[in-house]
Amino acid sequence: MVISSHGTIYNLYSKQTFPITVEVAWEFLSNPKNLKKITPEYMSFDIVSGGDRPMFSGQIIQYVVTPIFGIKTKWVTEITHLVKNEYFVDEQRFGPYVLWHHKHFIKEIGGGVEIEDIIDYKVPFGFLGRIFHPIMVKPKLKEIFKFRSEKLKDLFGIIG
Numbered sequence: 001m002v003i004s005s006h007g008t009i010y011n012l013y014s015k016q017t018f019p020i021t022v023e024v025a026w027e028f029l030s031n032p033k034n035l036k037k038i039t040p041e042y043m044s045f046d047i048v049s050g051g052d053r054p055m056f057s058g059q060i061i062q063y064v065v066t067p068i069f070g071i072k073t074k075w076v077t078e079i080t081h082l083v084k085n086e087y088f089v090d091e092q093r094f095g096p097y098v099l100w101h102h103k104h105f106i107k108e109i110g111g112g113v114e115i116e117d118i119i120d121y122k123v124p125f126g127f128l129g130r131i132f133h134p135i136m137v138k139p140k141l142k143e144i145f146k147f148r149s150e151k152l153k154d155l156f157g158i159i160g
Contacts, residue, residue: 008130009099010138012119014145018156019112026085026106028155029115030055035063037155038148043067048074057082060093067096067140098122098129115152117145 018025028034032051039045043065050061059079066072075095082088085106092100099122107114123129123137 009120009122010133012117012121012141012145014117014149015114016149016152016158017109017112017114018152018158020156022085022106022108022113024156025113025115029104029106030082030084030088032059032061038151039065040144040147043144044072055079055082055088061090068136096124098124 032047032055036045036047045063045065048062048064050059053059057079061077061079063075063077064072065075073096076093077090077095077100078093080089080091087103087105089104090100090102099120101120103116103118105114105116105118107116123133125132129137
């Protein structure tokens with residue numbers, strides 16, 4: 001996993017391989033209810049609405065999450081792009097970031113699939129947000145995605 005910055009827009013990048021089919025990966029990743037399974041419990045992640053049907057372009061999903069200091073935050077995302085068994089994009093419409101654009105790619109490889117996440121995000125509060133990014137935001141995102149990576153390994157096994 002890599003987090004880099006281009007100006008005040010940050011990037012998080014992650015890639016994993018699993019010995020499963022594209023269809024199995026898609027079925028799991030495109031089901032909004034499974035996001036809770038790959039989110040740390042302390043974040044109290046709950047879907048409020050919109051997660052009751054298979055993922056589709058234009059879908060609005062509302063969550064409540066507790067990312068830091070026990071402060072509950074509403075997060076609303078829209079699935080803006082989707083090609084079954086290949087990729088989907090979720091974008092924040094309301095929530096803790098100024099910008100959150102998360103691309104999920106699934107690609108068949110020899111012996112399984114490659115799952116790639118590319119996130120572009122911008123923190124709020126201007127100069128103060130940029131100061132707190134390396135202290136709070138970046139470590140928290142790394143922790144969340146490390147947890148996700150480990151959970152996916154537990155669920156699917158790992159190729160390398």
